[in-house]
Amino acid sequence: MSTLRRGWRALAWYVTGVLGESDYERYVAHLRRVHPGASVPTVREYWRDRYASQDADPGARCC
Amino acid sequence: MRSPEHVELVRNDPDLPPVAVIDRRPMTTGKKLIFAAIGLVAAIAWALVAFVRGESVNGAYFVVAAVGTYVIAYRFYARLIEYKVVRPRDDRATPAEEHENGRDFAPTDRRVLFGHHFAAIAGAGPLVGPVLAAQMGYLPGTLWIIIGAVLAGCVQDYLVLWLSTRRRGRSLGQMIRDEMGTIGGAAGLIGVFVIMIIILAVLALVVVNALAESPWGVFSVGMTIPIALFMGVYLRYLRPGRVSEVSVIGVVLLVLAIVAGGWVADTPWGAETFTLEPVTVAWLIVGYGFLASVLPVWLLLAPRDYLSTFMKVGTIVLLAVGVIIAQPAVQAPAVSSFAIEGNGPAFAGSLFPFLFITIACGALSGFHALISSGTSPKLVQKESQLRLIGYGGMLTESFVAIMALVTAISIDQHLYFTMNAPGTLTGGEPGSAADYVNGLGLAGPPVTGEEIQAAADSVGEESIISRTGGAPTLAFGMSQILGSFLGGASLQAFWYHFAIMFEALFILTTVDAGTRVARFMLSDTLGNLGGPLKKFRDPSWRVGAWICSVVVCGLWGAILLMGVTDPLGGINTLFPLFGIANQLLAAMALALVTVVVVKKGYLRWAWIPAVPLLWDLAVTMTASFQKIFSPEPSLGYWAQHNAFREARAAGETSFGTAADPAAMDAVIRNTFLQGTLSIVFALLVLIVALVALWVCVKAVRAGGLPTTEEPDTKSATFAPSGLVSTDVEKEVAAQWATYYDENPDQLRTGTHA
Numbered sequence: 001m002s003t004l005r006r007g008w009r010a011l012a013w014y015v016t017g018v019l020g021e022s023d024y025e026r027y028v029a030h031l032r033r034v035h036p037g038a039s040v041p042t043v044r045e046y047w048r049d050r051y052a053s054q055d056a057d058p059g060a061r062c063c
Numbered sequence: 064m065r066s067p068e069h070v071e072l073v074r075n076d077p078d079l080p081p082v083a084v085i086d087r088r089p090m091t092t093g094k095k096l097i098f099a100a101i102g103l104v105a106a107i108a109w110a111l112v113a114f115v116r117g118e119s120v121n122g123a124y125f126v127v128a129a130v131g132t133y134v135i136a137y138r139f140y141a142r143l144i145e146y147k148v149v150r151p152r153d154d155r156a157t158p159a160e161e162h163e164n165g166r167d168f169a170p171t172d173r174r175v176l177f178g179h180h181f182a183a184i185a186g187a188g189p190l191v192g193p194v195l196a197a198q199m200g201y202l203p204g205t206l207w208i209i210i211g212a213v214l215a216g217c218v219q220d221y222l223v224l225w226l227s228t229r230r231r232g233r234s235l236g237q238m239i240r241d242e243m244g245t246i247g248g249a250a251g252l253i254g255v256f257v258i259m260i261i262i263l264a265v266l267a268l269v270v271v272n273a274l275a276e277s278p279w280g281v282f283s284v285g286m287t288i289p290i291a292l293f294m295g296v297y298l299r300y301l302r303p304g305r306v307s308e309v310s311v312i313g314v315v316l317l318v319l320a321i322v323a324g325g326w327v328a329d330t331p332w333g334a335e336t337f338t339l340e341p342v343t344v345a346w347l348i349v350g351y352g353f354l355a356s357v358l359p360v361w362l363l364l365a366p367r368d369y370l371s372t373f374m375k376v377g378t379i380v381l382l383a384v385g386v387i388i389a390q391p392a393v394q395a396p397a398v399s400s401f402a403i404e405g406n407g408p409a410f411a412g413s414l415f416p417f418l419f420i421t422i423a424c425g426a427l428s429g430f431h432a433l434i435s436s437g438t439s440p441k442l443v444q445k446e447s448q449l450r451l452i453g454y455g456g457m458l459t460e461s462f463v464a465i466m467a468l469v470t471a472i473s474i475d476q477h478l479y480f481t482m483n484a485p486g487t488l489t490g491g492e493p494g495s496a497a498d499y500v501n502g503l504g505l506a507g508p509p510v511t512g513e514e515i516q517a518a519a520d521s522v523g524e525e526s527i528i529s530r531t532g533g534a535p536t537l538a539f540g541m542s543q544i545l546g547s548f549l550g551g552a553s554l555q556a557f558w559y560h561f562a563i564m565f566e567a568l569f570i571l572t573t574v575d576a577g578t579r580v581a582r583f584m585l586s587d588t589l590g591n592l593g594g595p596l597k598k599f600r601d602p603s604w605r606v607g608a609w610i611c612s613v614v615v616c617g618l619w620g621a622i623l624l625m626g627v628t629d630p631l632g633g634i635n636t637l638f639p640l641f642g643i644a645n646q647l648l649a650a651m652a653l654a655l656v657t658v659v660v661v662k663k664g665y666l667r668w669a670w671i672p673a674v675p676l677l678w679d680l681a682v683t684m685t686a687s688f689q690k691i692f693s694p695e696p697s698l699g700y701w702a703q704h705n706a707f708r709e710a711r712a713a714g715e716t717s718f719g720t721a722a723d724p725a726a727m728d729a730v731i732r733n734t735f736l737q738g739t740l741s742i743v744f745a746l747l748v749l750i751v752a753l754v755a756l757w758v759c760v761k762a763v764r765a766g767g768l769p770t771t772e773e774p775d776t777k778s779a780t781f782a783p784s785g786l787v788s789t790d791v792e793k794e795v796a797a798q799w800a801t802y803y804d805e806n807p808d809q810l811r812t813g814t815h816a
Contacts, residue, residue: 014175014178018182019306019307019310019372020306026169027166028165029165030163030165033808033810033811034163046304047361048299048303051359051365053167054360054365055602058364058583059580060433060437061183061371061577062431
């Protein structure tokens with residue numbers, strides 16, 4: 001059972017990593033470490049900002 | 064900790080655990096035996112592929128030969144490049160560590176980054192090119208996909224990634240300007256833009272050919288837009304940040320849309336509403352590209368990208384499992400007569416250079432250089448991981464191309480040419496198509512018109528005749544392979560439209576992202592001209608965004624419509640231009656790499672990027688030369704142009720495959736444009752190549768020149784290099800874990816696991 005759970009968690013870690021879902025936690029951790037005083041955005045604010053910066057600088061996709 | 068012999072632990076700070084492991088331990092006997100065994104198995108599979116003739120060639124041999132070669136190349140050739148050219152220094156901080164901001168610069172686990180990078184480089188290209196190249200038989204395509212990837216494509220991706228990582232993640236165009244001066248830089252910038260336009264047009268043409276006259280396809284692919292909009296709204300207002308959740312919902316809806324497409328296409332109103340002419344589909348795609356370019360990213364582009372990533376990985380795994388389980392028998396000859404005589408119906412031209420043009424993605428794709436510079440370098444934790452990301456990522460794409468090839472060569476040869484010859488040759492009717500393919504002298508029993516119609520019925524399509532562009536052929540092959548063990552004949556139509564759906568999804572994702580990127584390149588360039596145009600530099604200026612979007616969509620849309628209405632068959636004339644464009648971009652990237660390697664004084668190893676560069680220049684320049692100067696009208700754009708002009712001047716009202724004066728004018732116009740583009744491409748690359756040569760000569764004379772590499776910054780983190788950590792790496796990682804436990808304020812993201 002614990003192997004199953006570990007496998008599931010590894011899969012979830014991988015999928016959320018590749019899709020970028022865990023980027024919010026990464027950003028918050030970064031803020032806490034480097035700028036301890038800074039206000040931490042909510043999930044909603046973070047994703048709004050992120051899409052706004054993607055609007056201004058899109059990444060290419062390949063053929 | 065005492066390190067084993069031949070292992071050096073590098074510390075930047077005596078108070079911190081080591082930041083790098085330099086492992087020069089020789090291979091153990093066990094490992095040597097394993098690699099010897101892999102090499103032997105691959106050699107046997109190669110021998111079976113290359114020398115066994117007749118109907119006994121099994122599709123699974125190709126997979127074994129490919130994977131075995133990849134393992135050996137990754138272990139030995141990529142390692143050689145690493146030792147001699149890249150010389151990674153893990154005590155040096157990567158841009159991700161040095162400029163970490165938690166957003167675009169963020170150290171990312173190497174396995175996650177591999178998935179990320181692969182999702183960005185893989186698209187429809189490696190699925191389409193090999194299918195078209197199958198007209199030359201299976202052997203040339205197989206050799207080029209595997210050897211080309213190992214010696215050229217992976218080398219390009221790896222080394223461009225390396226250059227950009229040492230330059231704070233700068234883009235390809237910027238690096239060309241920095242290392243080769245303004246002339247080379249300007250040629251590079253224009254080249255990238257023009258190439259982008261042609262790639263968008265040809266990919267869109269592939270979608271048009273897959274969706275025209277197919278109500279099922281139009282409905283299910285059309286449904287991806289409302290599904291993406293729904294996902295976008297869901298992510299913005301309902302549950303922000305739940306990306307995987309919404310992706311799973313999206314994929315379920317997507318499968319439903321495919322099933323529903325079958326029902327809709329069966330109803331009279333559905334068939335009437337969604338059966339569209341090619342020109343209509345083309346206009347819809349142009350309109351879609353425009354919308355995607357001006358709508359906010361969160362609404363359409365980002366959710367489509369999530370769907371695309373999911374479908375990409377899912378279908379590639381499905382196809383691999385399918386080929387290994389079904390083990391389809393190969394129907395194509397090893398080398399067909401078209402390869403030698405150069406008169407193939409899918410595309411004109413002989414094996415050299417046109418095979419190497421047709422299979423671009425999957426063996427050597429210049430477009431990857433745009434991806435390898437920019438995003439991935441800002442995420443990598445350690446320089447030694449670049450081999451896994453760059454070289455390994457491209458090997459995976461090559462594997463996808465091999466599976467696409469296996470799928471195409473396992474289709475009945477008569478059906479393959481029925482699908483891939485232009486309508487002017489097949490006549491568009493089952494009877495005439497059967498007569499045409501039976502006259503080609505193919506192996507196997509002749510086909511009848513009824514059999515062609517039955518094949519179309521089996522996949523739920525009105526017709527499979529002259530469905531050029533590769534996507535329908537691949538979908539047909541996939542439906543046979545998957546249908547043979549999943550659901551049988553009853554699910555074949557579903558699998559066909561599943562394959563059409565994911566190809567269209569990939570391509571439309573490239574089209575919308577590409578249109579947006581091209582729009583930004585255009586507004587940047589205009590803004591840099593100065594004066595009143597300065598305003599274009601502001602990305603939030605909506606009018607500027609609209610103007611640039613219209614221009615970009617207009618450019619690729621015009622080429623797309625030209626291809627759709629081309630009396631000579633659009634894919635036949637445009638696909639070579641796409642391949643040449645992509646390979647020319649590769650030539651620019653490899654020229655840049657060669658220049659830097661020479662400047663750094665690694666003369667002895669300059670052949671590593673120079674050999675693929677010279678090969679690529681030989682291929683693209685020969686192809687461009689033939690496209691411009693060949694007196695053969697089916698091959699040379701200008702020969703065709705002049706033949707039609709003379710006929711028109713002589714007052715003829717029909718000529719060749721053009722039935723009326725308007726069609727003749729279309730040919731005259733199209734060939735003029737194609738011929739002009741060929742000349743522009745060739746000139747741009749010649750400029751870049753000559754500048755590269757000049758800089759190399761200067762560097763050799765000076766005994767090396769400074770490069771624009773960023774100065775060293777000391778690293779203060781650790782991460783393993785390869786896919787699997789070694790024993791020493793595990794031990795060092797454990798030391799860091801202890802250190803972070805004692806100093807939790809120092810814990811950095813991306814350093815766990």
